[in-house]
Amino acid sequence: MNSEWNQMVTVAQAYRLGTRFLEGYRVESPRFISELLLRVALGWDRTELFTRFHEPLPSEAAHRFITWLKKRAEGIPVQYLTGEQEFFGRSFRVEPSVLIPRPETEILVETVLREADNIWKGRSVTAADMGTGSGAIAVTLALERPDWGIVAVDRSPEALNVARQNGVKNGSGDRIRWLQGDWLDPLRKRDIRVDVLVSNPPYIPVGEIPHLDAEVREHEPRIALDGGRDGLDPYRILVRGIPAVLKNPGLVVFEVGENQSEIVGNMLEESLAGAQVSFVSDLAGRPRVVVARTDKR
Structure with a gap:
């Protein structure tokens, strides 16, 4: 590949x-990825x-572009090369310490926002994101509902660092x-009670991980x-501890596999x-989100 770059090339040729x-x-x-990497390498x-x-x-852009092309050919996800991924119309920083x-x-x-509005009619609530990773869920909730109080928890200090940067x-x-900290432990230790508990926890059975796409x-x-x-396992841990941290009325929303x-x-x-438990399906019709709503007053 490098031999083709020995002479000056135009953006189109690259x-x-x-x-x-x-x-x-x-x-x-390949066309989409080539264009994307080239745009980011140039900052255009x-x-x-x-x-x-x-x-x-x-x-300088040529060197960056060539390096990224080689890494993409090795299977490294594009998002880890460019360092960003779009979520809910916003750009989020990602690196190998967090799930894309x-x-x-x-x-x-969307389910959290809709269900919370149905329960609290626009009033301010406190929401906790368990296993926040990149912070995409917590940051999005904070931006979509500026009057909410948001708590975000993760056991990984590296992930929390990325999440803070995204905030x-x-x-x-x-x-x-x-x-x-681990799951609900940080809430219990600080006696924090929340109206909304949301999580997209790890849900791949360990035996299936070797069969996932190589880049994942x-x-x-x-x-x-x-x-x-x-x-x-993460659901078992969360569900056992929820009664100690969830207010009433309360809302629990999980993504599932x-x-x-x-x-x-x-x-x-x-x-x-x-x-009251209900389910929300994805575009393929598969149940993707589990909702539990407690309305006792």
Whole structure:
């Protein structure tokens, strides 16, 4: 590949070389990935890229672009190369210490907002995000509902550092309380009670991890994937502790994996007597979110 770059190339030529290189390694969507990496390497938006297509490619951008192409061919996710991922229309910093936010998790956030509005009719509430990772859920809730109090918990100090950066980046950092610890422990130790508890925990059964796509299996943090033998260990831990931290009325919203919704729903019904449990499906019709609502007053 490097031999083709020995002479000065234009932005257009770099785009074509990048596309051809990725095609050779059978990387999915080679044209899109080549364009994206080139734009980020240059610091340009899409309009600027195509209006300046025939300009020479600066050497620093060329070096960055070539390095990223090679790493993408090795299976490293694009988001870890560019250092960002969009979620709920906002840009979030990501690095290998955090799971890359998925579009389906936006359904989780939408559900929290809708259900909370139904219960509290726009009044201020306190919400806790368990296993916050990149902070995408906590930061989004803080921005969508500026009058809410938000607590975000993660056991990983590296993940919390990324989450704090995303709070600052998106202008919500000073309204979120960041706590390090295992699941509900930081809330219990500080006697924090919340109206809303939300989580997208690890839910992949440990035996299925070797069969995940290589870029997920080999590059995303295992701690954010491994849900134990059946993928349900984090839910068991959370559900056992919820009565001690959830106010009444209260709302619990979990993202779940395939074939887990009914089991998690039953856990919540047993833990929260009288709770109304419902499910929200993704665009493919699969139950993706479990909701438990307690309305005793």
